[in-house]
Amino acid sequence: MKKILLIILYISLGHHLFSQGLLLDGFMQPKGEIVSAIGFSHEFYDTYYVGNVATQNPNLGTIKTNSVNLFLTAGITDFLNLTVNLPYVTAKPTAGFWSPQQGFQDLSIFLKGRLFQTDQLGNGNLNILGGLGYTLPTSNYIADAPISIGHQADRFEFRLISQYYFENSFFIMVQGGYLHTSNVETDRGFEVEVPNSFDWTIRSGMNIGFLYTDIWVSQQNALSGTDIGPGTPFPTNAVSFLRTGFNLYGDLPFISNLGLSAGMGFTLNGENVGKSTRISTSLIYRLSYLSKN
Template identity: 30%
Template sequence: MKQLQLHKLFLLLVTIAAGFCAKGQTDIDAILMEKNAFCIGPGYSYSSWKNYWEGTKKRDNLNLGTVSAQTFAVMGNYGITNKLNALFNIPYVVTKASAGTLKGQQGMQDLSLMLKYRPINKKIGDARLAVFGLIGGSLPMTNYVADFLPLSIGNRSKTAMARLMVDYYYNSKWFATASASYVYRSNIELDRNSYYTDRQVLSNQVQMPNATSFNIRAGYRTQWLIAEAILNNWTTQGGFDITQNNMPFPSNRMNATSVGLNIKYVLKKIPQLSLTGGAGNVIAGRNVGQSFNANAAVFYVLDLSKKEKKVNTSNN
């Protein structure tokens, strides 16, 4: 989640983490909720682009102007144990083109679910090394139109993903996290029964290329404040380039590298409550928009343990 819709890159590129909970938790950071703690909150993100890459050629399109996507989401993270968390994300997406006649789209997009597990958490002198494994996936919540890029709210592919993540935390202040992911993307079904990729296909089924992704983030982290810089890359394993003056298609080879910043702030007076915000920009890509992204979210931690009502704010 939060790292949500990696596969809807063309439009959304919300690849730079969208939200945190007080105790951390996105599917791309190295923080876990404690057992029985449930962190939930609304998030908002805005992304837009004017220029995009048609294959490898960068251009604008006066018949689209600026294409924007707003995502309203509810995100949550539950501590099944201190080492195992379950995360979800429920986004509602609204798209718009500032020029031309094409109608913007909106609707509930894809539900994503993720399990995050930390098998290794070792102290090495002043530092601590943790290894995480994540698995999860996403599936469309509604019958939205995938075949209307760049204004579709998503691509309707069901995904399954696995991620390996390593976190190095020094002096309880400085950290670096690196992760690599593999995303399987199921075929999708169009409303039409033929389409052209790099050849004419007589079917309503589209073979979606899988994708890999890596993410590096580093900065300052305490239980009250996180400030980090992020580098993210998404690479589609296959797919084809947009031909000149063609429209994008769900199975295009969509690649993007982005950089960004994130901040999380935990209120000292109400430590269950945290505010997050971030922004980023795509710096290199192929068949994607060169999007700018900004996001904000508010999270609240509930203690769902039956025994005692207490909020443990100690860092995991």
């Protein structure tokens, strides 16, 4: 299982998701190992929260968001990993006259390091990891539009991860993060403050032969911000949510180092966010860029 890095991406998708960052997993890639992936996700909702009140808008219909994600993580050392992600996002409504948006969204660059590890603790081992990330926009998408794919804001993230890995290949991971977001200049020509936030995630899973599976629950809480105006989201909105989902991964037969993952996620409730369902899949390839000798 240590050879597998499941590409579980919680990438900003559509105007209701882009305040959440890239959640890291609790596994480290050894020095000289690279995991690369290309992923596709489809997300949709016809109900969204204005503040914390669920509503629908016939002028929008169903908001559909598709994303193609390019992902890479590399073992710089056995104790330090580099992760890079870049999504191309398309968002559009099924009704009304609002224009769709598409383009490369935000580039995320993370360093993840092992802070503490036990070789044996009870029936397994414990890893404590830390993550430091920076995200920046990569295209001129419009942030203050009813259908948007991002905030046009720079963001710094700080993450702490604790994972206990049992001898029977079962694991439990708990992660917390703080997201500090810069102010942005809107298309209307004035600067606004994008709320900072914190989040937490609990994930549990295991290996069953060649198959990996997990379930997770995640919550984000905005530390400030406004509510959605008359049908129009805005970068100052306070975006909070509670989500859950599951993931599956399996190595493809007869093709060395190639695997396929699939997953679903569901928004249970939230604030200024879509009550969305997300379906995702990724093709994952592992390789070595350093000789083992």
